[in-house]
Amino acid sequence: MSSIQATRMLTPGPTPIPDRVRLAMAAPLLHHRKDAFKTILAENQVMLKSLFCTESPVLPLACSGTGGMTAASFNLFEPGEKVLVATAGHFGNRWVDIVTQRGLDPVVLRKEPGTSFDPEEIRAMLDDDPAIRGVFMQISETSTGVLHPVQEVAAVTRERNVLLVADGISAVSISPVRMDEWGIDCLITGSQKGLMLPPGLAFVALSPRAWKRAAEVRPQCYYFDLTAERASCEKNQTHYTSPISLLVGLHEALTMLQEMGMDNVFKKQWALTQMARTGIAAMGMELFVKEGRYTWGLTSVRMPDDLPAGPVVAKAFKECGVILTAGQGNLKDKVLRLAHMGWIDWGDLAAGLHALAWSLPERPSGAYIEEALDAYHKALGE
Numbered sequence: 001m002s003s004i005q006a007t008r009m010l011t012p013g014p015t016p017i018p019d020r021v022r023l024a025m026a027a028p029l030l031h032h033r034k035d036a037f038k039t040i041l042a043e044n045q046v047m048l049k050s051l052f053c054t055e056s057p058v059l060p061l062a063c064s065g066t067g068g069m070t071a072a073s074f075n076l077f078e079p080g081e082k083v084l085v086a087t088a089g090h091f092g093n094r095w096v097d098i099v100t101q102r103g104l105d106p107v108v109l110r111k112e113p114g115t116s117f118d119p120e121e122i123r124a125m126l127d128d129d130p131a132i133r134g135v136f137m138q139i140s141e142t143s144t145g146v147l148h149p150v151q152e153v154a155a156v157t158r159e160r161n162v163l164l165v166a167d168g169i170s171a172v173s174i175s176p177v178r179m180d181e182w183g184i185d186c187l188i189t190g191s192q193k194g195l196m197l198p199p200g201l202a203f204v205a206l207s208p209r210a211w212k213r214a215a216e217v218r219p220q221c222y223y224f225d226l227t228a229e230r231a232s233c234e235k236n237q238t239h240y241t242s243p244i245s246l247l248v249g250l251h252e253a254l255t256m257l258q259e260m261g262m263d264n265v266f267k268k269q270w271a272l273t274q275m276a277r278t279g280i281a282a283m284g285m286e287l288f289v290k291e292g293r294y295t296w297g298l299t300s301v302r303m304p305d306d307l308p309a310g311p312v313v314a315k316a317f318k319e320c321g322v323i324l325t326a327g328q329g330n331l332k333d334k335v336l337r338l339a340h341m342g343w344i345d346w347g348d349l350a351a352g353l354h355a356l357a358w359s360l361p362e363r364p365s366g367a368y369i370e371e372a373l374d375a376y377h378k379a380l381g382e
Ligand SMILES: *Cc1c(COP(=O)(O)O)cnc(C)c1O
Pocket: 012, 013, 064, 065, 066, 067, 091, 138, 140, 141, 142, 167, 168, 169, 170, 190, 199
């Protein structure tokens, strides 16, 4: 059935794909072992390193983001090793599951969803237990919209024999992440959030000391062998058959990011976040993350007890064509997420705010769109 309105994906993955990227991916397939494709992979490496702010190779893997998380756990630690997992939500809990399946011995630092970690508490835990060999955390916890203090935690881990593994899947290319300067040992992202691509690629980069560790570890995982991937990467190849079209699309997306300039992209993300927060508050809805450490790619709403997120999400899609998302796990009813990451601008977000307001049982009065747009322009410095 045809619709009279566009479908807008304001979701924390997948996100809309620019026409330039879609068209690049529609080109006839290149062969993945021939020179034309090797040139694309070589150029991707240069742009990926610049995106991650690292000198290390950034390995593309044919899998969703969770595959990158799995690769990190299997390549950097041996079964039985003690690690600290800091979790305050659904994706933090995923780290617990992954490292447990790898046979690691996790010490879990668990915080209330919607809050973030105190780096001093992590420092104290590492001081108390020198057997801890790694710290696993998110940079942005997508289930709640919290930005965790990765830079501060890296300042703690880098002065110890402890590897910091950071899930940057909803942070890289959304808010600044400087791998080498901060001292992150393993940085992971995926294709379908800030990178303006379909799902299907994960990216993993390791610091020099993480590569040393990887050389000692037997990954015991045939597909995710980062040492083998690195050797192929140095020849501008991937170890197994490349996800050719996605890597061609990546080349176009990275070129677009480069043309826009990452500082401008981050500024836009910041301004969209101010716009979303202002609009939601002006509607009389409650922000799930009150102040301080909120992520720049989505804004979460704390739903009133008598109004679960599900029916609001359903109505926004049915009547406005806007895809919003409910919470995850036990926050399913309590949180509604309005994402604004990747190829999204103020017009899309205005549509998202309208769809949210339209789908509440009582239409909010007042000029929430005007206020939101004022906040957007103010944040952009216009
Ligand atoms: C989306 C997301 C993931 C999972 O990625 P998949 O591609 O679904 O495997 C993991 N961590 C964070 C923080 C995410 O936002």
